[in-house]
Amino acid sequence: MRSLTERNTDAVEEMDRSDCDPAKLRRTYEQFWLINTVVSGWRRNYVTYLRPNFDADRVNTLLDIGSGGGDVPRMLARWARRDGLQLEITGIDPDERAHAFASSQTPIPGLAFRQAFSSELVEEGRTYDVVISNHVLHHLTDEQFRSLLADSEQLGSRLSLHSDIERSRWGYALFSAGTLPFFPGSFIRRDGLTSIRRSYTADELAAAAPPGWNCVQHRPWQNLLMHSPPGTKP
Template sequence: MPAFLAERDAEARELMDDPRCDVRTLERTYRRFALVNAVVSGQRALYRRWLRPRLRRSRPLRLLDVGTGGADLPRRLLRWAEREGLAMTVLGIDPDERAIGFARRHPAPGLELRAVATGALRADGERFDAVVSNHVLHHLGDDEVAAVLDDSAALLAPGGVAVHGDIERSRLAYAAFAAVTWPLQAGPLRDTFIRRDGLTSIRRSRTASEAAALAPAGWRVHRAFPSRLELVRETP
């Protein structure tokens, strides 16, 4: 039997992905994501490294957030750009109507939300200056990841960048998340799916070599902190 976490557990399922899960718990989970993602998702690094150099005052950068969930990432990116006097608009998409319904109840200037997948945008001929996602790829099977990456490349405008950030599976990541979230169960993470689903997410996530094996030509895998991977593609 392989050592724990030596192989990806593609059969593990997150509670929030269950269409029958408790809606109130799901919405509390969306609300708490803003706190958790601020710590573990490298959002500031995403903004500084990949988006900030492309932002201008005169022309809005058009960004696509794939699998937006409760849309905490686009709201944060829009705030950072606004504080610097830079222009950005964001389309957040998620095929889960529950996520889009929650996000629409928390609007932000410059944020549009649609319950669609990347393939629909590609079919419509949409183009974006940046395509991003946060902790989405581990939810998907290998064929689905390949399709999202292919769509992302097709959706990029000239000079654009796609950055799909996800967890890198490791025993250290699992142990650290388990330890940090244990005392929070009775506080900020109470009555949410975050701790259990977070541990499941690590089991479902890929290593750098596994991600590289899935990435089509033109994509590269970039390691980030803490225990994160970024699949990156830039267009000339």
């Protein structure tokens, strides 16, 4: 294995391969809710960053780019409903396998999934109060990274928040040890370790982002890249 000193952008996650084991892929989607609940910090993100951008007296909108199995938007929909907020969520993913899985789950009012790229929504002139992604940035090439952030600036009228893993030796060691007894029959552990090797440090992410984007580091292993248009809530 290469050192964690630099990003290993040559490493490929198994679930990104078109010919990966479909049974393991489905099991991975089924287990995402647990790993995201434990390590992704979305309850904190919702309370601290998302909820302040929603209003109680109108229908709010949120776009999840690269929604995968759909567990994150499902969590957000439940929390918003519990808080008495009207929130319509759209989850998009260009991978037909992810879209098929997310769409096959029990429907939740106000949550819809679509197989699409963010650029398609820009072309359609769509906008949302909040745009998010979860663990997407490290998958992207430099060009895709810049395009996603440019699309987010067009699509997010109040806030764009992209959450990703931070690369670190101790984070790699903790994830490796903590997931060893769990997640049988899926790509969770193997792809999670690959994700860490592909991911940015906070300094790298801040340097890669264009002007107007703010990188916030949340220990133990999360980086948030955020953008708010001028004149909107911080």
